Amino acid sequence: MSTGSWENNVRKVVPYTPGEQPKEKVIKLNTNENPYPPSPKVKRILDEYNCDKMRLYPDPDATVLVDAIAERYNVKPSQVFVGVGSDDVISVAFLTFFNSEKPVLFPDITYSFYDVWADVYRIPFVQKPLTADFKIDPANYKCENGGIIFPNPNAPTGCEESLSMIEDIVKANPDSVVIIDEAYVDFGAESALSLIDKYENLLVIQTFSKSRSMAGMRIGYAIGSEKLIKYMNDVKFSINSYTMTPLTQLCGAEAIKDEEYFVNTVKKIVDTREYSKKKLAELGFEFTDSKSNFIFASHKSKPASEIFAALKEKKIFVRYWNKPRISNHLRITVGTPEEMDELFAALKEILK
Numbered sequence: 451m452s453t454g455s456w457e458n459n460v461r462k463v464v465p466y467t468p469g470e471q472p473k474e475k476v477i478k479l480n481t482n483e484n485p486y487p488p489s490p491k492v493k494r495i496l497d498e499y500n501c502d503k504m505r506l507y508p509d510p511d512a513t514v515l516v517d518a519i520a521e522r523y524n525v526k527p528s529q530v531f532v533g534v535g536s537d538d539v540i541s542v543a544f545l546t547f548f549n550s551e552k553p554v555l556f557p558d559i560t561y562s563f564y565d566v567w568a569d570v571y572r573i574p575f576v577q578k579p580l581t582a583d584f585k586i587d588p589a590n591y592k593c594e595n596g597g598i599i600f601p602n603p604n605a606p607t608g609c610e611e612s613l614s615m616i617e618d619i620v621k622a623n624p625d626s627v628v629i630i631d632e633a634y635v636d637f638g639a640e641s642a643l644s645l646i647d648k649y650e651n652l653l654v655i656q657t658f659s660k661s662r663s664m665a666g667m668r669i670g671y672a673i674g675s676e677k678l679i680k681y682m683n684d685v686k687f688s689i690n691s692y693t694m695t696p697l698t699q700l701c702g703a704e705a706i707k708d709e710e711y712f713v714n715t716v717k718k719i720v721d722t723r724e725y726s727k728k729k730l731a732e733l734g735f736e737f738t739d740s741k742s743n744f745i746f747a748s749h750k751s752k753p754a755s756e757i758f759a760a761l762k763e764k765k766i767f768v769r770y771w772n773k774p775r776i777s778n779h780l781r782i783t784v785g786t787p788e789e790m791d792e793l794f795a796a797l798k799e800i801l802k
């Protein structure tokens with residue numbers, strides 16, 4: 451085989467490692483999926499879909515979906531950007547707004563995709579340490595920067611940050627875009643959406659993957675000032691105009707209109723989360739006061755790595771990272787009450 455120096459010019463990156471998607475049947479509490487199906491209105495769309503329509507390209511503006519999201523959040527359609535899951539939306543936001551020589555700031559313990567996007571787009575970044583109890587110290591975000599992003603509630607800690615603290619950070623940073631990743635906000639934190647009319651540099655990103663049970667459909671969205679959304683669309687339309695399939699657009703629009711189903715599903719998960727906190731405490735676990743659909747827990751005596759491996763043996767998958775500061779923690783997605791009871795029974799055996 452001939453060899454040349456072409457590899458010197460390859461964009462080399464260390465990719466993000468998604469949670470495992472096992473082929474066999476397991477109790478799957480490792481990727482924060484919703485244990486309940488999407489709204490029955492989504493099923494109706496799928497049942498009635500006419501495949502002939504697939505000949506045509508989709509609406510590049512995803513108008514039905516954008517309009518439905520705008521209506522749900524009482525904003526203008528020109529304030530809504532949609533993408534293929536919030537991963538796609540965050541990626542476009544990194545490319546659009548984090549375009550300076552100054553470092554982008556995010557917590558040291560957070561969604562482990564942020565440093566990967568920064569890396570692939572060659573964006574400098576600095577990770578700011580969370581406090582000992584895994585909270586954001588706003589003082590860390592009052593220095594020169596090329597942008598700020600963090601989730602609320604944070605992942606994988608589940609900790610909520612107050613709206614006043616978020617506003618404090620946004621107010622201190624009029625020269626950069628501040629992104630709040632609200633993937634888990636519906637499970638108990640306060641959204642920063644109420645601030646978008648006040649700060650044109652504040653972008654809020656949410657997803658259909660968690661509270662709306664549609665991780666497999668891949669729908670995420672950003673809401674912010676018309677200016678921010680226009681800049682994101684300019685970048686998106688410079689890469690791929692047709693990101694959302696017609697079916698995705700229709701299913702998403704129906705799902706977001708079904709408020710009653712959404713409220714009920716979220717309540718079931720929050721109730722199971724609070725029940726699970728009691729059970730985990732009885733088993734000797736310590737954890738943050740999660741406001742998300744997962745619990746970030748460590749055991750008083752048994753190392754997390756051992757519990758993780760023992761659970762896997764029993765075909766119960768949770769998430770574990772062998773990383774500084776969190777290597778003795780497990781992130782456990784809140785499943786159905788039945789799944790959680792199976793988890794607790796397994797933990798009881800492992801810990802005895």
Ligand code: PMP
Pocket residue numbers: 534535536537538561601605631633656657658659665669670
């Ligand atoms: N943000 C955070 C904090 C997440 O945990 C996830 C899920 N892995 C995402 C964004 C992306 O989710 P999705 O692309 O499914 O919307």
